Amino acid sequence: MTVEYRAIDAPVDFYTLEAIKDLYANAGWLAYLNDDSALERALNTSLYLLGAYAVDAGVTENQSEHLIGFARCVGDGEHVVLLQDLLVHSAWQRHGVGTHLMNACWERYDHVRSRMLVTDAHDSRANSFYRAQGLQTLEDQALIAYRLP
Numbered sequence: 001m002t003v004e005y006r007a008i009d010a011p012v013d014f015y016t017l018e019a020i021k022d023l024y025a026n027a028g029w030l031a032y033l034n035d036d037s038a039l040e041r042a043l044n045t046s047l048y049l050l051g052a053y054a055v056d057a058g059v060t061e062n063q064s065e066h067l068i069g070f071a072r073c074v075g076d077g078e079h080v081v082l083l084q085d086l087l088v089h090s091a092w093q094r095h096g097v098g099t100h101l102m103n104a105c106w107e108r109y110d111h112v113r114s115r116m117l118v119t120d121a122h123d124s125r126a127n128s129f130y131r132a133q134g135l136q137t138l139e140d141q142a143l144i145a146y147r148l149p
Contacts (some may be wrong), residue, residue, distance in 0.1 A: 001056050003092075005100060008049035012040060016051075019067035023087040047081065048073040050104055052088070052097045054078075068092040071101040073109070081109045083117040102133060105145070 008016060017040055024032040032039055043049060052069030069092060072085040083105050088098045109115055117135070119126045138145055 001054055003095075003097060003100075004053045004055050004065070006051060006053070008043075008051045008070075010044040010046075010049070012043045012049070016067070020070055021144050023067065023070050023089060026089050029085075030085070043072065046072050046074050046084070047077050048105065048108060050101055052092075054092070054099055059112060063084070069097040069101050070073050071105050075112075078107060078112060080114040081112045082118075083115070086117065098129065099133060134141075 012020070017036070020043065021033055021036075021039070024030070029105065032127040048071075051067050053065040054068045056064045069088040070085065071083060071087075073081050074084045075081040086098060086102055088101070106115055116138075117130070119130065121127070
């Protein structure tokens with residue numbers, strides 16, 4: 001079994017939408033699953049979608065693949081990029097998939113001054129991962145963010 005990474009083009013087809021929904025469900029991010037139309041619009045208007053696929057090349061010509069990870073970037077692609085979603089199926093975590101997805105997004109937008117992501121402050125696993133990848137909090141950079149309640 002190998003992992004292949006490739007862009008997901010808009011418009012997102014039905015099967016890809018269902019595979020992405022499976023990743024959100026696996027991560028427990030259920031708010032994304034309340035409205036398929038809204039999710040489809042969000043995906044189709046995103047700046048960049050990148051998928052990680054587990055590929056099982058059998059002994060025949062047939063090849064089976066399954067979406068095991070997904071990254072979604074939003075922003076203008078020139079001044080700001082937000083890595084909005086970074087998901088890896090729980091069975092594939094700690095195999096370098098999330099690191100590869102994140103680094104591919106950062107490299108694609110290496111000319112952008114403000115590249116960031118937002119995560120739950122109380123999610124120690126996610127925060128440990130992001131710090132291990134060299135990311136700093138806004139506070140570490142003497143910045144602050146605001147959002148509406």
